[in-house]
Amino acid sequence: MNRDDTTDEAPDTEADRLVGASADREDQAVEAALRPKDLDEFIGQEKVREQLDLVLRAARARGATADHVLLSGAPGLGKTTLSMIIAAEMEAPIRITSGPAIQHAGDLASILSSLQEGEVLFLDEIHRMSRPAEEMLYMAMEDFRVDVIVGKGPGATAIPLELPPFTLVGATTRAGLLPPPLRDRFGFTAHMEFYEPAELERVVHRSAGLLDVEIDTAGAAEIAGRSRGTPRIANRLLRRVRDYAQVKADGVIDREIARAALRVYEVDARGLDRLDRGVLEALLKLFGGGPVGLSTLAVAVGEERETVEEVAEPFLVREGLLARTPRGRVATPAAWAHLGLTAPERAPGGFAGGIGQQDLFGA
Numbered sequence: 001m002n003r004d005d006t007t008d009e010a011p012d013t014e015a016d017r018l019v020g021a022s023a024d025r026e027d028q029a030v031e032a033a034l035r036p037k038d039l040d041e042f043i044g045q046e047k048v049r050e051q052l053d054l055v056l057r058a059a060r061a062r063g064a065t066a067d068h069v070l071l072s073g074a075p076g077l078g079k080t081t082l083s084m085i086i087a088a089e090m091e092a093p094i095r096i097t098s099g100p101a102i103q104h105a106g107d108l109a110s111i112l113s114s115l116q117e118g119e120v121l122f123l124d125e126i127h128r129m130s131r132p133a134e135e136m137l138y139m140a141m142e143d144f145r146v147d148v149i150v151g152k153g154p155g156a157t158a159i160p161l162e163l164p165p166f167t168l169v170g171a172t173t174r175a176g177l178l179p180p181p182l183r184d185r186f187g188f189t190a191h192m193e194f195y196e197p198a199e200l201e202r203v204v205h206r207s208a209g210l211l212d213v214e215i216d217t218a219g220a221a222e223i224a225g226r227s228r229g230t231p232r233i234a235n236r237l238l239r240r241v242r243d244y245a246q247v248k249a250d251g252v253i254d255r256e257i258a259r260a261a262l263r264v265y266e267v268d269a270r271g272l273d274r275l276d277r278g279v280l281e282a283l284l285k286l287f288g289g290g291p292v293g294l295s296t297l298a299v300a301v302g303e304e305r306e307t308v309e310e311v312a313e314p315f316l317v318r319e320g321l322l323a324r325t326p327r328g329r330v331a332t333p334a335a336w337a338h339l340g341l342t343a344p345e346r347a348p349g350g351f352a353g354g355i356g357q358q359d360l361f362g363a
């Protein structure tokens with residue numbers, strides 16, 4: 001790979017990437033059609049499904065509103081989908097909002113006061129709510145009541161407002177950032193894990209069926225293996241491979257078509273894209289595998305520090321290809337193997353004696 005290309009064209013943000021986990025505009029447009037509608041259709045996350053099923057069944061049997069639910073996990077793992085399933089299973093309407101949209105306690109008060117009995121309120125990115133709104137939420141969750149402040153200064157008065165019972169479904173990518181009083185008010189907390197390749201294969205098959213795309217088992221496995229444990233990425237790669245299959249072949253996706261398509265889109269056999277590989281290549285070829293400081297590494301790849309640290313590194317660390325150490329970034333033996341290079345024999349910091357580039361795209 002030509003590093004200059006990486007410098008000029010590599011995406012700057014997670015949202016620009018084909019393998020980014022956040023939803024882009026196209027995802028938002030098509031995801032509604034691909035969302036599982038009930039717990040039976042929801043693939044994987046067996047423990048979460050089993051536990052949630054019990055919580056919801058018990059609430060239904062009691063004729064009560066379900067307990068508040070906190071869903072934590074990385075973007076694209078199905079938190080919004082699960083919140084919709086909770087509403088569907090409870091035969092309740094759902095209102096969707098997010099922490100950043102609620103900056104004032106008044107914003108929250110107006111949403112809460114317009115909820116119907118039993119309604120599900122989905123609050124995405126709940127860790128990004130303002131502090132006054134958060135404090136109002138404590139009382140609403142526990143007592144189904146809020147104090148609406150009328151007036152300003154010494155003349156301000158608090159008017160208590162009763163709320164109908166509702167179910168709050170909070171979603172966060174960072175459960176650790178939630179203040180304990182908020183976390184404690186959820187009756188059920190579920191942590192969503194990255195999906196296994198076999199589960200993503202089922203996601204790909206299911207979505208292909210809904211999109212009316214013909215795909216065989218090997219083609220689905222190929223896409224699943226490059227989807228970074230994330231259904232949203234699996235669905236996005238499926239759409240890109242479908243495009244390729246339509247234009248270059250007869251529309252049917254098999255292993256060869258999936259590989260050829262993902263080679264065009266530069267997503268390799270482990271789900272790394274150009275940015276990821278640029279970082280790894282610089283680390284291995286220029287710095288002998290490290291340790292090297294983040295700033296130096298970023299300059300070498302021609303990216304901002306933040307892009308390397310926040311966009312590329314999390315997946316490389318998760319995959320066991322790169323380690324962050326107090327002395328700097330270090331490549332693991334798996335990184336050398338992945339790029340088909342041989343680690344230098346001498347002490348770290350020397351130049352790598354690289355031999356032959358392996359075919360990362362699995363031709």
Ligand SMILES: Nc1ncnc2c1ncn2[C@@H]1O[C@H](COP(=O)(O)OP(=O)(O)OP(=O)(O)O)[C@@H](O)[C@H]1O
Pocket residue numbers: 021022023030031032034035036041042043044045074075076077078079080081082124203231232235
């Ligand atoms: N278990 C699953 N089975 C099948 N499809 C799934 C599953 N989980 C997620 N998906 C699909 O992945 C896409 C993304 O899911 P969803 O929007 O629920 O993720 P999210 O965790 O809420 O993401 P974000 O944190 O960005 O809001 C949806 O189109 C959905 O169809």
